[in-house]
Amino acid sequence: MRWIIVLLSLLFLEAGGRAPRPALDAQVPAHLETAVFAMG
Amino acid sequence: MRTEVGYAGGRAPQPNYGNIQDHSECIRITYDPSRLSYSQLLAMFWAGNHPFRPAYARQYRSAILYQNEQQHKLAQETKPKGTVYSSIEPLGTFTLAEDYHQKYYLRNTPVLFQEFHAMYPNEGEFMRSTAAARANGFLGGYGSPADFEHDLPRLGLSEKAQKVLRENKPGLKCGG
Secondary structure, X not given: OHHHHHHHHHHHHHHHHOOOOOHHXXXXXXXXXXXXXXXX | OEEEEEXXXXXXXXXXXXXXXXXXXXXXXXXXXXXXXXXXHHHHHHHHOOOOOXXXXXXXXXXXEEOOHHHHHHHHHHXXXXXXXXXXXXXXXXXXXXXXXXXXXXXXOHHHHHHHHHHOOOHHHHHOOHHHHHHHHHHOOEOXXXXXXXXXXXXXXXXXXXXXXXXXXXXXXXXO
């Protein structure tokens, strides 16, 4: 039981300590494609 | 959109910067096809590259590495007339470059890198961040003034970091 409390505390610390994500990263499209180039 | 740099175009296993072998330095762009098309990316490739100039080393050559027949067909159709040195070939394996090559301009601007690191302590998430890719592009001198003003408040940066980005952004290299 104790280890579960420790784990949950760490998870909340992690979430609380992290700066908020940028608005530009808020939405991830459902469908993405990739392209690869060698640009010289 | 996400950007990652890496090594591709060769057959040797496990290339790295110190031993790139027969591979070339590449960029992998992950994009939303409802907002950006492969044809638009090809147009940027042909305009921003040097298709008529031979590469001085395979590491730095110009190539389109297609992943399906549709990409292959579009690459061939948009290829400029004349002697083109850019290669059009199928993508084999893409190996991610070392962390210190990813978002290079951003990593070399400490105030900005520290703020992105606080948002993305995980290297993989940082690499996949659209905001990081945009900030890195602006630091490299890419993007229009309108793009910059639109994106700046959406990058998750403090006012101090926004000021640093504005001051460190060189003149435009292209309007894309």
